[in-house]
Structure formats: structure tokens, C-alpha cells
Amino acid sequence: MSELVFVNAVYFNDDNNIHLGQFILRDILKKHYSIDCINFDLLNKNGAIKYKESFLENIKIMGEYILNLSPRVVGFYTICNAFIPAVKIAEYIKEKNKEIKVFFGGPQATVTSYECLEAFPFIDAICLGESERTIEQFVDTLWNQKSFAAVPGVAYRSEKKIRSNPCAELIGEEQLEKYTVFDYTPFNIxxxxxxxxxxxxxxxxxxxxxxxxxxxxxxxxxxxxxxxxxxxxxxxxxxxxxxxxxxxxxxxxxxxxxxxxxxxxxxxxxxxxxxxxxxxxxxxxxxxxxxxxxxxxxxxxxxxxxxxxxxxxxxxxxxxxxxxxxxxxxxxxxxxxxxxxxxxxxxxxxxxxxxxxxxxxxxxxxxxxxxxxxxxxxxxxxxxxxxxxxxxxxxxxxxxxxxxxxxxxxxxxxxxxxxxxxxxxxxxxxxxxxxxxxxxxxxxxxxxxxxxxxxxxxxxxxxxxxxxxxxxxxxxEYIENVYLLLNRIMEVTQNTINTPERRFLEINMAIEPFWKREVELDQTVYFEELYEYERYKSIFYLEQRKDTVVKCFKINIKEALENQVMLEEESFVKYYRRGEKIYTSYLVKKKKDDKERNVR
CATH class of the missing domain: 3.80.30.20 (tm_1862 like domain)
Structure with missing residues (x-):
């Protein structure tokens, strides 16, 4: 159970999207309130929740998660490309429990504060700009349902009008020392x-x-x-x-x-x-x-x-x-x-x-x-x-x-x-x-x-x-397929989440016909072998191989890569993995009649 909940921006990906501002505000407020910082992308990644294919189903999942914590105040960090989830989650929890006080903060809500309060009655107030100086007064006012008239940096409703108070003086350089984060819970660094x-x-x-x-x-x-x-x-x-x-x-x-x-x-x-x-x-x-x-x-x-x-x-x-x-x-x-x-x-x-x-x-x-x-x-x-x-x-x-x-x-x-x-x-x-x-x-x-x-x-x-x-x-013509694939990947989260490996696999398949066409039209041994060298590197990555594989090429691959020079001599490349990275090393078997051609 938490008295106060901060909700991180929701991106529906598996990146560690840490917003330092929320942790700073949490550290200021935690001496007064029991407080949680929620990152739904992290919860999905760790299996605590599971995203569905429908956006509105996900809103329900996230809304219920917040409601189960029984908070009195919920604050949302807003940024342009994660603004819609914040709006819809806020609307959901307010419909379920009208006693919860909801506020927005962050860049998007700050620059659209008047429109937000005019359009969305489920938002009680908006914390404008930099909030370290005023967050305690802001939350105390919201918590106790007092007037915001004397609170700097807040947009709110009063007497059926939307009002916006000037922000407090920004924090000076020396004062920034006070707002350094070392506790990143719930993230594992x-x-x-x-x-x-x-x-x-x-x-x-x-x-x-x-x-x-x-x-x-x-x-x-x-x-x-x-x-x-x-x-x-x-x-x-x-x-x-x-x-x-x-x-x-x-x-x-x-x-x-x-x-x-x-x-x-x-x-x-x-x-x-x-x-x-x-x-x-x-x-x-x-x-x-x-x-x-x-x-x-x-x-x-x-x-x-x-x-x-x-x-x-x-x-x-x-x-x-x-x-x-x-x-x-x-x-x-x-x-x-x-x-x-x-x-x-x-x-x-x-x-x-x-x-x-x-x-x-x-x-x-x-x-x-x-x-x-x-x-x-x-x-x-x-x-x-x-x-x-x-x-x-x-x-x-x-x-x-x-x-x-x-x-x-x-x-x-x-x-x-x-x-x-x-x-x-x-x-x-x-x-x-x-x-x-x-x-x-x-x-x-x-x-x-x-x-x-x-x-x-x-x-x-x-x-x-x-x-x-x-x-x-x-x-x-292939780029259009890449664009459509990326958007299709973004829309699917049932039993999975957007990962670099999955994205690369889809893109690799989409552009393979382009590479084959270019190799055929180029008609040089240099480009043909260069493509084969890089193609197999991608295959080795996608197959998640952990063994060592040696491939033979018609040209000196090391010279081709480092100096853009074609030496028509047989060379061998060893492919191997260290962690998530694929590495290669080179061995050349020289011939007496080496031919050299600069392809720069």
C-alpha cells in the first residue's frame, strides 16, 4: 500500500527508461509519505504484469495495478511520445476511484497545461516546470485539498476558471548538489x-x-x-x-x-x-x-x-x-x-x-x-x-x-x-x-x-x-517494407516485447532481396565476397551460435575491410561470440600469383 505513486512514462519497450526527475522528487517526499515509483515497462520485462496486444487492455492492466496499491495521490511524468498512455491511465483510475488525486508533471503537461485542465476533468492539477523547490508544498496542498493560490508553479482550477501560478525561482548550480540520486529502486543497475x-x-x-x-x-x-x-x-x-x-x-x-x-x-x-x-x-x-x-x-x-x-x-x-x-x-x-x-x-x-x-x-x-x-x-x-x-x-x-x-x-x-x-x-x-x-x-x-x-x-x-x-x-521499395515491419513490430506485445534481435531479424529479411540484386548487378568478386562475409556474421548472430566457425573466401577479407583493397588470394575468417558481440579474426593463405586491385 502506498500513499503516493509516481508513474513513469510508458513506452512499451524493454529499455531502462529511467527519469531522474521522478527519483529526485521521491527522495524529497519520502520522509513525509510512503511512496512508490512505478515503471510499467520494467514490470512487464520482469513478468510482474504482461502487456496485451490491445492498447486499451493494457490501460486496464496498468490502471488496476495502481488501484491495488490504494494510493491517495498519483503523479504522472509526461513527455510527448508517452502522453496518451498517461492520459488514459489517469482517466481509468479516476473513473474507478474519484477520491484519488491525480496530477501531471513534465514537459508535455507543462507546455499544454491550460488545454489539459480544460479537456480532462480527471486531472486535478499540473506541476509546472522544475518542481524541487515546491513539490512538498504542492503535494501537501493536493493531499489536504487546500487552495493552490499561494503555491508557485502550478496550474489548477478555481472558481470554474483555469489558473496558472508563476514558477518558483530555478535551482542554482550549487543547490543541484542536494538533488543527486543514488537509489534507483525498482531498477536493477x-x-x-x-x-x-x-x-x-x-x-x-x-x-x-x-x-x-x-x-x-x-x-x-x-x-x-x-x-x-x-x-x-x-x-x-x-x-x-x-x-x-x-x-x-x-x-x-x-x-x-x-x-x-x-x-x-x-x-x-x-x-x-x-x-x-x-x-x-x-x-x-x-x-x-x-x-x-x-x-x-x-x-x-x-x-x-x-x-x-x-x-x-x-x-x-x-x-x-x-x-x-x-x-x-x-x-x-x-x-x-x-x-x-x-x-x-x-x-x-x-x-x-x-x-x-x-x-x-x-x-x-x-x-x-x-x-x-x-x-x-x-x-x-x-x-x-x-x-x-x-x-x-x-x-x-x-x-x-x-x-x-x-x-x-x-x-x-x-x-x-x-x-x-x-x-x-x-x-x-x-x-x-x-x-x-x-x-x-x-x-x-x-x-x-x-x-x-x-x-x-x-x-x-x-x-x-x-x-x-x-x-x-x-x-x-524495400525501405517501405522496413517501415511497415517496424510499425507492425511496435504494435505486438503479446508474449513478447520489442527487442533489438527481433527488430534486426525482421529488417534483415526485408532487405535480403536488395542485397542479392545489388550483388548480381555489381558483378565484382570484391562486393560478392564482402557481402558473404557480412551476411554470415548476421546469420551467426541471429542463430545465437556459441561455437567457432571458420569460413573460406576468395579474397583477402582483412585487406578489403581495412584498406578497401582487393587481393585475389584465399583467406579464412573465424567467427566467434563473446557475450552478445560477434567477433572475427583472419588468416590468409597466400598464392604466388597474387593480384591486387584498389577498389576505393
């Missing part, structure tokens, strides 16, 4: 996985497509250096973790702070590695050297577009030439991986603009195999400048599942989405020449990333041969 810790909050920039500046007010803060380093040490002592992901939209904005962070990291001789997010234009060679010298092994960079024109329109304002050179320098640091993220189908984007983005993505894909390129379709998020441009021409399109999530059949929630287009604008689209002409380019880039562990060399060969844009049109 995997010491081999990358463990996320908070590095700070807010972004000082004002990109027109993003809600971050709305939620945090562009107030940039970082935790004190020693606080983060001490947190790493303590998490290592408690859980054995050595790999950390520092959560902050723009961790590297303050140059002197990062230099100080890296200096102290090295001075303390910490045996950990870490990743972070950054803007590419705040990085230079000295800073990169300092970060990689302090065991930074991954940097997430939002490039957003390859068009200088769109860079200005969205207020990103990157110098793209300098961005490439900076990324090139990061790649020279062998240990550091890069994720370069792009968006397409902006309201003002033309086909020529997106062609520039394609060229930049191609350049990065060919630059290094340690660069992961992501492409996301523009989502009209509530209360952003870009959404304002198209709010009068967006429409619900059942074939365009913008920002949809696993296991939600839109047929079951269509009426809700249609009735409140502003709250559920992420499920809407608008006519765009880029969307029409490059309909599934995002799925194409996702495909390359999904199979890169097995088919990266084949894709790179074809990108060099055709160019990224032409390759897309060559594979387009």
Missing part, C-alpha cells in the same frame, strides 16, 4: 551498461523547433565539478558501474567549466569513461584534447540541417564547414564516437535545402565508422515557433505516425487525437515537398544504423559507388 547521471539543466540557445527553452527558460546550469565526480565514485562503489552518460542538453557550453572538469577527472585518476551532449561550435582542438584525455568516449551533436539557409531560419546558426572540420578532428581521437543528429521536413525546407543535408550526412558516413548519423522527421511540438508556422495547415494522417510509440494502435485513440490537435500535435503532419519526395529517408538512415554492426562495409561500398541520395532511391 547493470554495471556493464552506461549509467546516466545528471550534469545540469537548461540550454542557453533558442532553436525554434525545440521545447527545452520553454521548459527551462534558457537558464543554463551545471552541477559543481566535484559533485559529478563524487557521484561517479559513489555509483561505482554501490553498483560497480564504470561507464557514465552525463545528462545535459549542452554540457560543454562553459569552456572553463569543462577544462576544470577534465583536469580534476585526470587528477583523481578515475577509471571511468563518459559521454555527453554538445554543440559542435563550442568545441575546439584544445577542448577536444582535454575531453578525450579525460576518457570522454562519446559526444552527441545536434547538427539539425546541412542547409546554411535553414540553419539561420531555425536559429541554430552553425558554420557547417567548421562543423565538419571539428568532427574530423574528434574522429582523429580513436576512442571517441560521435552521434550527428539531423532533422528534415521543416516548414520552410525546400528540396534543395534537404539535398544539402543529404550531402553532409554522406560526408559524415564516409568520414569514419565511429560516426552514427541520425535523421528525425520534424515533429510539430506544442508551443514552438516552427509549429506556429504550420498550425493552421496540420492534419492527422493515419499513414504518417509522427512520434508514435510502441504498441499504441491509433484506431483505439484516434478520437482523442482528433479532438485535441494542439495537445497531440506530434501525431499530425503537414504537406511538404521534402516529405513527399523523400518520404522514408529517415527510415533509410535508421536502416543503415540498425544493421551497421553487420552490413556497414556493404553500405559504405554502395554509398561510395552511387552516393547517398541515389542509393536511397535504389533501395526505396
Amino acid at each position: 547493470n554495471k556493464e551498461a552506461r549509467h546516466r547521471i545528471e550534469g545540469g539543466r537548461g540550454c542557453p540557445f533558442g532553436c525554434t523547433f525545440c521545447t527545452t527553452s520553454t521548459f527551462w527558460g534558457r537558464h543554463y546550469r551545471v552541477k559543481p565539478v566535484d559533485v559529478i565526480l563524487n557521484e561517479m565514485v559513489k555509483c561505482n562503489e554501490i553498483y560497480g558501474v564504470k561507464h557514465f552518460g552525463i545528462e545535459h542538453d549542452m554540457f560543454t557550453v562553459n569552456r572553463q567549466y569543462i577544462l576544470h572538469f577534465c583536469k580534476n577527472f585526470r587528477k583523481r585518476g578515475l577509471p571511468f569513461d563518459w559521454t555527453c551532449s554538445s554543440r559542435v561550435d563550442v568545441l575546439d582542438e584544445e577542448l577536444i584534447d582535454c575531453m578525450t584525455g579525460a576518457n570522454c568516449v562519446g559526444i552527441y551533436l545536434g547538427i539539425e540541417t546541412g542547409s546554411a539557409r535553414i540553419q539561420k531560419i531555425i536559429n541554430k546558426n552553425l558554420n557547417l564547414k567548421n562543423a565538419v572540420e571539428t568532427i574530423r578532428y574528434i574522429c582523429s581521437k580513436r576512442q571517441c564516437a560521435i552521434t550527428a543528429s539531423f532533422i528534415f521536413c521543416y516548414p520552410d525546407e525546400t528540396i534543395e535545402d534537404f539535398k544539402e543535408t543529404i550531402k553532409l550526412m554522406e560526408e559524415l558516413l564516409l568520414l569514419s565508422n565511429r560516426i552514427t548519423v541520425q535523421l528525425h522527421r520534424f515533429i510539430p511540438l506544442p508551443s514552438t515557433e516552427e509549429t506556429e508556422k504550420i498550425k493552421d495547415r496540420i492534419y492527422f494522417d493515419e499513414t504518417t505516425l509522427e512520434a508514435t510509440q510502441d504498441n499504441i494502435s491509433l484506431e483505439e485513440v484516434k478520437d482523442l487525437v482528433l479532438e485535441y490537435p494542439n495537445m497531440f500535435s506530434q501525431y499530425y503532419t503537414f504537406d511538404s515537398p521534402v516529405k513527399e519526395y523523400y518520404k522514408r529517408f529517415d527510415s533509410f538512415i535508421l536502416l543503415i544504423d540498425t544493421v551497421k554492426e553487420f552490413y556497414s562495409n556493404c553500405f559504405l561500398y554502395l554509398i561510395k559507388k552511387y552516393g547517398l541520395e541515389t542509393l536511397f532511391f535504389r533501395i526505396e
Whole structure:
């Protein structure tokens, strides 16, 4: 039995989606209330509940689970692609027990607070923005059914009107130390996985497509250096973790702070590695050297577009030439991986603009195999400048599942989405020449990333041969199948859950005819053998083999992979598994009449 229940966002997948904010609020409140943090995806993964194929059946399962805890107050964390489950679960438990007080918090409810309270009478109040300073007063007021008039940062109903109180002053950098999480119950922390810790909050920039500046007010803060380093040490002592992901939209904005962070990291001789997010234009060679010298092994960079024109329109304002050179320098640091993220189908984007983005993505894909390129379709998020441009021409399109999530059949929630287009604008689209002409380019880039562990060399060969844009049109008919398969996978959870292995199997089967066609048309021994090498690696993975297998090839596979050179000599490849990873090693049996041909 719990007096207060926090419900995590429901994604219907088996990822460990830990929202640090809920644990912070739990730690503040637990001295006053018995409190539970519920993660239904984790409960399904562990077998405590079992998701069904019907979304509404799952709502009943989750609702009954909450009701069995007999809470007096239930709070939901809301984010755009998990907003519908929160709304439907809240509605269910309120129908069953009208005495339960329900409140929402998080980005989605914050930016749509007026519409939420107007549309959904089962929501009693909405906690706006950052809540650490006010959560005790907020819950006490809700618990005792007192007036919210004096409570900062809350939207509520009073005298048949919806009112919204200004938020409290945001937490300062030094105060963030108080809000460090070490208890992750009910999660079991995997010491081999990358463990996320908070590095700070807010972004000082004002990109027109993003809600971050709305939620945090562009107030940039970082935790004190020693606080983060001490947190790493303590998490290592408690859980054995050595790999950390520092959560902050723009961790590297303050140059002197990062230099100080890296200096102290090295001075303390910490045996950990870490990743972070950054803007590419705040990085230079000295800073990169300092970060990689302090065991930074991954940097997430939002490039957003390859068009200088769109860079200005969205207020990103990157110098793209300098961005490439900076990324090139990061790649020279062998240990550091890069994720370069792009968006397409902006309201003002033309086909020529997106062609520039394609060229930049191609350049990065060919630059290094340690660069992961992501492409996301523009989502009209509530209360952003870009959404304002198209709010009068967006429409619900059942074939365009913008920002949809696993296991939600839109047929079951269509009426809700249609009735409140502003709250559920992420499920809407608008006519765009880029969307029409490059309909599934995002799925194409996702495909390359999904199979890169097995088919990266084949894709790179074809990108060099055709160019990224032409390759897309060559594979387009298969990409549509990949897209449909992924959405079908997302809708099925009876007796299973969406896993990387299952997704890869489906995709692998969908594109096998494409590979066979390309091998036949290419008519080179090099590509034929390269494909056979990578195809068998995928087979070895999917069959979950634990033995060792040796395969013979007509060319020197090691030279083909490392130098893109074809040596017509018999070689042998040993395939073996260590944990979940598939590895290969090489042995060459040389001939006297070796022939060499460069296929770069």
C-alpha cells in the first residue's frame, strides 16, 4: 500500500527508461509519505504484469495495478511520445476511484497545461516546470485539498476558471548538489551498461523547433565539478558501474567549466569513461584534447540541417564547414564516437535545402565508422515557433505516425487525437515537398544504423559507388517494407516485447532481396565476397551460435575491410561470440600469383 505513486512514462519497450526527475522528487517526499515509483515497462520485462496486444487492455492492466496499491495521490511524468498512455491511465483510475488525486508533471503537461485542465476533468492539477523547490508544498496542498493560490508553479482550477501560478525561482548550480540520486529502486543497475547521471539543466540557445527553452527558460546550469565526480565514485562503489552518460542538453557550453572538469577527472585518476551532449561550435582542438584525455568516449551533436539557409531560419546558426572540420578532428581521437543528429521536413525546407543535408550526412558516413548519423522527421511540438508556422495547415494522417510509440494502435485513440490537435500535435503532419519526395529517408538512415554492426562495409561500398541520395532511391521499395515491419513490430506485445534481435531479424529479411540484386548487378568478386562475409556474421548472430566457425573466401577479407583493397588470394575468417558481440579474426593463405586491385 502506498500513499503516493509516481508513474513513469510508458513506452512499451524493454529499455531502462529511467527519469531522474521522478527519483529526485521521491527522495524529497519520502520522509513525509510512503511512496512508490512505478515503471510499467520494467514490470512487464520482469513478468510482474504482461502487456496485451490491445492498447486499451493494457490501460486496464496498468490502471488496476495502481488501484491495488490504494494510493491517495498519483503523479504522472509526461513527455510527448508517452502522453496518451498517461492520459488514459489517469482517466481509468479516476473513473474507478474519484477520491484519488491525480496530477501531471513534465514537459508535455507543462507546455499544454491550460488545454489539459480544460479537456480532462480527471486531472486535478499540473506541476509546472522544475518542481524541487515546491513539490512538498504542492503535494501537501493536493493531499489536504487546500487552495493552490499561494503555491508557485502550478496550474489548477478555481472558481470554474483555469489558473496558472508563476514558477518558483530555478535551482542554482550549487543547490543541484542536494538533488543527486543514488537509489534507483525498482531498477536493477547493470554495471556493464552506461549509467546516466545528471550534469545540469537548461540550454542557453533558442532553436525554434525545440521545447527545452520553454521548459527551462534558457537558464543554463551545471552541477559543481566535484559533485559529478563524487557521484561517479559513489555509483561505482554501490553498483560497480564504470561507464557514465552525463545528462545535459549542452554540457560543454562553459569552456572553463569543462577544462576544470577534465583536469580534476585526470587528477583523481578515475577509471571511468563518459559521454555527453554538445554543440559542435563550442568545441575546439584544445577542448577536444582535454575531453578525450579525460576518457570522454562519446559526444552527441545536434547538427539539425546541412542547409546554411535553414540553419539561420531555425536559429541554430552553425558554420557547417567548421562543423565538419571539428568532427574530423574528434574522429582523429580513436576512442571517441560521435552521434550527428539531423532533422528534415521543416516548414520552410525546400528540396534543395534537404539535398544539402543529404550531402553532409554522406560526408559524415564516409568520414569514419565511429560516426552514427541520425535523421528525425520534424515533429510539430506544442508551443514552438516552427509549429506556429504550420498550425493552421496540420492534419492527422493515419499513414504518417509522427512520434508514435510502441504498441499504441491509433484506431483505439484516434478520437482523442482528433479532438485535441494542439495537445497531440506530434501525431499530425503537414504537406511538404521534402516529405513527399523523400518520404522514408529517415527510415533509410535508421536502416543503415540498425544493421551497421553487420552490413556497414556493404553500405559504405554502395554509398561510395552511387552516393547517398541515389542509393536511397535504389533501395526505396524495400525501405517501405522496413517501415511497415517496424510499425507492425511496435504494435505486438503479446508474449513478447520489442527487442533489438527481433527488430534486426525482421529488417534483415526485408532487405535480403536488395542485397542479392545489388550483388548480381555489381558483378565484382570484391562486393560478392564482402557481402558473404557480412551476411554470415548476421546469420551467426541471429542463430545465437556459441561455437567457432571458420569460413573460406576468395579474397583477402582483412585487406578489403581495412584498406578497401582487393587481393585475389584465399583467406579464412573465424567467427566467434563473446557475450552478445560477434567477433572475427583472419588468416590468409597466400598464392604466388597474387593480384591486387584498389577498389576505393
